[in-house]
Amino acid sequence: MKISEKLKEMGIMLPSKKPGGVYKPVVQVGRELYVSGQGCAVGGKPAFQGKVGAECTLEDGKTAARICAINALGALADYLGDIDKVDCIVKTLAFVNSTPDFSQQHLVANGCSEFLRDLFGEEKGVGARSAIGVAQLPGNIPVEIEFVFEAKV
Amino acid sequence: MKISEKLKEMGIMLPSKKPGGVYKPVVQVGRELYVSGQGCAVGGKPAFQGKVGAECTLEDGKTAARICAINALGALADYLGDIDKVDCIVKTLAFVNSTPDFSQQHLVANGCSEFLRDLFGEEKGVGARSAIGVAQLPGNIPVEIEFVFEAKV
Amino acid sequence: MKISEKLKEMGIMLPSKKPGGVYKPVVQVGRELYVSGQGCAVGGKPAFQGKVGAECTLEDGKTAARICAINALGALADYLGDIDKVDCIVKTLAFVNSTPDFSQQHLVANGCSEFLRDLFGEEKGVGARSAIGVAQLPGNIPVEIEFVFEAKV
Numbered sequence: 213m214k215i216s217e218k219l220k221e222m223g224i225m226l227p228s229k230k231p232g233g234v235y236k237p238v239v240q241v242g243r244e245l246y247v248s249g250q251g252c253a254v255g256g257k258p259a260f261q262g263k264v265g266a267e268c269t270l271e272d273g274k275t276a277a278r279i280c281a282i283n284a285l286g287a288l289a290d291y292l293g294d295i296d297k298v299d300c301i302v303k304t305l306a307f308v309n310s311t312p313d314f315s316q317q318h319l320v321a322n323g324c325s326e327f328l329r330d331l332f333g334e335e336k337g338v339g340a341r342s343a344i345g346v347a348q349l350p351g352n353i354p355v356e357i358e359f360v361f362e363a364k365v
Numbered sequence: 366m367k368i369s370e371k372l373k374e375m376g377i378m379l380p381s382k383k384p385g386g387v388y389k390p391v392v393q394v395g396r397e398l399y400v401s402g403q404g405c406a407v408g409g410k411p412a413f414q415g416k417v418g419a420e421c422t423l424e425d426g427k428t429a430a431r432i433c434a435i436n437a438l439g440a441l442a443d444y445l446g447d448i449d450k451v452d453c454i455v456k457t458l459a460f461v462n463s464t465p466d467f468s469q470q471h472l473v474a475n476g477c478s479e480f481l482r483d484l485f486g487e488e489k490g491v492g493a494r495s496a497i498g499v500a501q502l503p504g505n506i507p508v509e510i511e512f513v514f515e516a517k518v
Numbered sequence: 519m520k521i522s523e524k525l526k527e528m529g530i531m532l533p534s535k536k537p538g539g540v541y542k543p544v545v546q547v548g549r550e551l552y553v554s555g556q557g558c559a560v561g562g563k564p565a566f567q568g569k570v571g572a573e574c575t576l577e578d579g580k581t582a583a584r585i586c587a588i589n590a591l592g593a594l595a596d597y598l599g600d601i602d603k604v605d606c607i608v609k610t611l612a613f614v615n616s617t618p619d620f621s622q623q624h625l626v627a628n629g630c631s632e633f634l635r636d637l638f639g640e641e642k643g644v645g646a647r648s649a650i651g652v653a654q655l656p657g658n659i660p661v662e663i664e665f666v667f668e669a670k671v
Contacts, residue, residue, distance in 0.1 A: 233471050234478035235494035239455050241397060241515060244547060246456045249495030263465075302545050303552045305664070307497045310654045312569075318539050318656040325540035341541035342555030342664040344613045345654030348463045348498030350471040358458070358495040362547060386624050387631035388647035392608050394550060394668060399609045402648030416618075460650045501616045501651030503624040511611070511648040 214296050218331055219285075226286040226295065229253070237287035240363065244302065245291070247359040250283040251351065252276035261352045265314030268354040273308060274323030280306075280357040281324040288361060300336035301328050302360040309354045310345030317343040324357055367449050371484055372438075379439040379448060382406075390440035393516065397455065398444070400512040403436040404504065405429035414505045418467030421507040426461060427476030433459075433510040434477040441514060453489035454481050455513040462507045463498030470496040477510055520602050524637055525591075532592040532601065535559075543593035546669065550608065551597070553665040556589040557657065558582035567658045571620025574660040579614060580629030586612075586663040587630040594667060606642035607634050608666040615660045616651030623649040630663055 219226065231237050231248070239246045252259045252275075264273040289295040306321035308314075321343035329337040339360075349356045372379065384390050384401070392399045405412045405428075417426040442448040459474035461467075474496035482490040492513075502509050525532065537543050537554070545552045558565045558581075570579040595601040612627035614620075627649035635643040645666075655662045 233494075234475050234482055234491060235457075236491050237493070239493040241455055242395075242548075246493040246513075248456075248493040249497070302547055303554075304541075305495075307495070309498075312653055315654050315656060315658040317654065322540050329540055338540060338542050340543070340545040340552040340554040340664075341539075342611075342613070342662065343656060344555070344652045344662060345615075346497045347465055347500045347653045348468050348470065350468060350496060352468040356495065356497060358493075360552075386647070387628050387635055387644060388610075389644050390646070392646040394608055395548075399646040399666075401609075401646040402650070458648075460648070462651075499650045500618055500653045501621050501623065503621060503649060505621040509648065509650060511646075 215298065215331060216296050224282060226289045227283060228286060228290055238291035243363045243365065245288060245361040245363055247284045247287055247361065249356045249358040250280040251353045251356050252279040253283065254279060258351055258353050260354050262354060263309045263311050264320060264354050265311035270316055270319060273320035273354050276355040277306065277320055277323030277357060278327045280355055281327045284359050292363065297364055299362045299364040300332060301339035302362050303340040305358045306343040307346045307349060307356045308343065309349045314345060317345050320355060368451065368484060369449050377435060379442045380436060381439060381443055391444035396516045396518065398441060398514040398516055400437045400440055400514065402509045402511040403433040404506045404509050405432040406436065407432060411504055411506050413507050415507060416462045416464050417473060417507050418464030423469055423472060426473035426507050429508040430459065430473055430476030430510060431480045433508055434480045437512050445516065450517055452515045452517040453485060454492035455515050456493040458511045459496040460499045460502060460509045461496065462502045467498060470498050473508060521604065521637060522602050530588060532595045533589060534592060534596055544597035549669045549671065551594060551667040551669055553590045553593055553667065555662045555664040556586040557659045557662050558585040559589065560585060564657055564659050566660050568660060569615045569617050570626060570660050571617030576622055576625060579626035579660050582661040583612065583626055583629030583663060584633045586661055587633045590665045598669065603670055605668045605670040606638060607645035608668050609646040611664045612649040613652045613655060613662045614649065615655045620651060623651050626661060
């Protein structure tokens with residue numbers, strides 16, 4: 213099944229968004245698609261704010277990470293004109309706005325990784341990954357994730 | 366206008382620097398130029414020290430981010446022998462030494478991004494970007510930025 | 519001398535590990551090998567826990583960073599079937615779980631960089647690098663490092 217069809221089946225509409233600063237949402241080099249750090253905005257407003265371990269729970273963080281992935285796909289669909297031109301995920305780097313004691317950044321990142329795996333399948337939807345706890349993020353969001361995808365030939 | 370001429374017009378001399386540790390300032394793979402994390406040193410000393418939100422203001426951070434970009438171009442000129450061999454910026458990852466409450470890392474990063482845009486132009490000078498708040502940086506500098514540029518064929 | 523022989527000479531056995539989450543340890547694009555963020559586990563347990571500057575000393579951090587590098591080589595050997603298929607290191611991004619005051623992340627990262635330099639030699643064993651202080655890491659480990667290596671043709 214095509215990614216676009218699977219998204220429809222999941223009831224997910226990809227958002228379209230103008231960059232809010234001096235950057236491009238996606239830059240392509242060869243087949244590699246570098247996607248700028250994505251936050252958890254829905255309809256122009258952050259779905260969550262605050263640190264995981266304080267204002268946000270682990271579950272909030274996982275949900276925020278899933279939204280980051282959906283926003284990344286939205287940026288790719290805008291750039292490529294068609295989400296079905298994406299072949300696979302290469303890597304993700306997940307930044308979790310963490311209290312000094314919260315140490316389950318990998319479980320937060322799973323919110324993004326499980327979604328991409330369910331959408332693209334085990335082979336093409338699971339990439340390399342790092343997950344770290346950061347001191348703060350723009351707009352006090354709980355999660356920001358940057359991605360490298362690969363385009364189909 | 367060539368980048369080297371535009372830099373002269375802007376009154377900017379690119380610095381030449383030996384790496385201060387076990388790393389190479391630039392590594393090339395194909396046309397991609399990976400630039401090591403650059404700090405805000407000027408003439409061998411950090412232009413700013415401390416966290417943005419405490420010892421450093423947003424404006425200090427923006428200025429420091431601009432210096433990081435100039436230091437990156439210095440490293441590229443050393444590596445390539447000629448800054449005009451750089452074609453465009455691919456991506457930046459901006460680390461802002463932040464208090465737990467400072468959440469305008471994207472505005473700090475603009476100090477770097479606006480400079481590169483003004484120098485290379487909107488098409489080639491704006492790349493993908495992530496900006497995050499970190500707990501500390503080497504030497505207590507307020508900003509460190511790593512870059513991927515692309516070389517001309 | 520081959521890398522596999524040099525490792526034997528150094529008395530280092532590369533570990534084999536299943537990924538502990540929804541990610542692949544290594545993803546290859548062309549000749550580039552993206553290695554997921556590696557921690558300092560030895561035999562399934564973290565060799566160190568806590569922040570550098572508090573529970574962990576600089577020396578602990580350096581040792582942890584060296585273990586991250588060994589774990590990365592283990593992941594590469596699993597993926598490629600033979601560690602001698604690795605040509606060189608391209609870049610590392612070192613995340614150091616830091617107190618707000620610890621500012622020697624570059625020296626912690628040297629624990630990884632010096633090991634790779636000693637193993638692969640100055641030309642192929644030294645890459646681009648960034649080192650930053652983060653607020654926390656998965657499992658409260660002191661160091662996590664992500665890598666890009668290059669495979670032989």
